[in-house]
Amino acid sequence: MFTVEQIQEHLPKYLTPKQQHDLFEQLNDFENRNYYTTLYETELLQGDGWTKIEVINFDTGTRDKIKGILLSNSCDIAPTNVRDFPPRIVFAPLISLQAFDELLKRSASLRPDIINTKINAIRKQRVTSLFYLPSGADLDGDHVALLDDLHTIPLQRFLTEAERAKLFTLGQMGFYLFLLKLSIHFCRFQEGIARDA
Amino acid sequence: MTEVETKSLQSSIGNSLVVGFMASQLFLVNPIIPLSGDDRGRIMPFIDYSMSPSTHGQHGDLFAAARLADFSELASSALEMFYADLMAKQERLGTEFEQVLYQNLWTLYAR
Numbered sequence: 001m002f003t004v005e006q007i008q009e010h011l012p013k014y015l016t017p018k019q020q021h022d023l024f025e026q027l028n029d030f031e032n033r034n035y036y037t038t039l040y041e042t043e044l045l046q047g048d049g050w051t052k053i054e055v056i057n058f059d060t061g062t063r064d065k066i067k068g069i070l071l072s073n074s075c076d077i078a079p080t081n082v083r084d085f086p087p088r089i090v091f092a093p094l095i096s097l098q099a100f101d102e103l104l105k106r107s108a109s110l111r112p113d114i115i116n117t118k119i120n121a122i123r124k125q126r127v128t129s130l131f132y133l134p135s136g137a138d139l140d141g142d143h144v145a146l147l148d149d150l151h152t153i154p155l156q157r158f159l160t161e162a163e164r165a166k167l168f169t170l171g172q173m174g175f176y177l178f179l180l181k182l183s184i185h186f187c188r189f190q191e192g193i194a195r196d197a
Numbered sequence: 198m199t200e201v202e203t204k205s206l207q208s209s210i211g212n213s214l215v216v217g218f219m220a221s222q223l224f225l226v227n228p229i230i231p232l233s234g235d236d237r238g239r240i241m242p243f244i245d246y247s248m249s250p251s252t253h254g255q256h257g258d259l260f261a262a263a264r265l266a267d268f269s270e271l272a273s274s275a276l277e278m279f280y281a282d283l284m285a286k287q288e289r290l291g292t293e294f295e296q297v298l299y300q301n302l303w304t305l306y307a308r
Contacts, residue, residue: 024275057303067307095298095305103297103305110293118294128287143307146298184284 019172026173031124035174036137041166045074047178049139049167053091053158055151067094067167069131069145071182077155088152094133097122097142131181137168147185 026033052065068091075081077089097119104115122132122144131145158164170178290298298305 020275024279027276027279055306062303064303064306065308094307096307099305100298103301104294107293107297110297118291121288124286125283126286126288127290129290149302180280180283184287 023172023176027176030173030177033173034136035134035170035177036168037171037174038137038169040169043169044070044077044079045169046070046072046077047170047175049094049133049137049169050091050158050164051167052161052164053089053151054153054161055093065161065163067143068092068151069094069133069178071150079155079159087155089155089158090150090152092131092145092147092150094143094145097132097144100144125177125181128181128185131178133168138165139167147181 048070049067050070051067053068054063055066055068056063070077071090071092072087076087081087101115101119104110104118105112118127121127122130123134123142125132129146129148131147133139133143133145135141135143
């Protein structure tokens with residue numbers, strides 16, 4: 001039987017003590033910290049925000065190009081990483097939090113105080129299916145990534161999109177937050193279903 | 198059979214504490230980076246094909262490239278507590294909110 005302590009002994013140890021301290025200090029104050037780094041302006045990394053990602057409406061077949069955040073591992077989508085099976089990028093669409101808020105306020109069944117409480121919970125990363133992205137880098141206004149609405153696009157298609165531009169690259173703290181939200185949303189060992197007879 | 202022990206955790210969220218924590222670490226198999234003051238930068242993905250017998254970026258020993266500094270007990274505990282706290286506070290978006298989102302999804306996509 002593994003205990004939490006035993007598992008910790010096998011965790012990656014690439015951060016120096018100072019980097020660990022800085023990271024946890026930032027995480028504990030993430031609502032007031034910068035999510036983004038100015039490094040890697042052109043590289044394709046997990047957690048990146050990009051424009052002009054092609055998306056298909058499953059119901060109508062309509063295609064459009066939207067802003068999204070990349071979920072695929074950085075290694076898996078590295079253009080230099082030649083593969084026989086052409087990779088696809090998994091991404092989550094972004095929506096403007098202000099636009100969502102305005103739509104919510106038109107709903108007769110939602111009181112303003114309830115809406116404000118929910119928006120506040122989103123900003124605090126407390127809504128499981130959403131990853132909050134504060135304005136910053138080239139992201140004009142607060143956005144949320146829809147983790148329940150994932151799409152894929154062939155990597156080559158993405159790379160050949162002439163007008164695509166990077167919106168942001170997550171810094172170390174933002175990246176950790178992103179991974180933690182992904183793990184909370186997608187990885188639950190004990191789902192409560194007995195799968196064997 | 199391998200079992201994962203967790204304490205005082207609720208429902209399926211409970212065991213995902215350990216699993217998610219490990220998963221978050223597995224994403225980050227990278228070489229050490231130098232100290233640099235307030236540097237908020239990220240580490241570039243570490244791809245060493247000589248260490249990747251099958252899948253690019255995937256190591257036979259997942260932690261081979263990561264044993265360069267001690268991940269202190271205090272730091273492990275701090276991350277674990279942060280993760281547990283974040284998870285304990287999770288909530289669903291909610292029915293009415295999800296309806297508004299779904300009904301306007303295509304137009305809400307940021308362009």
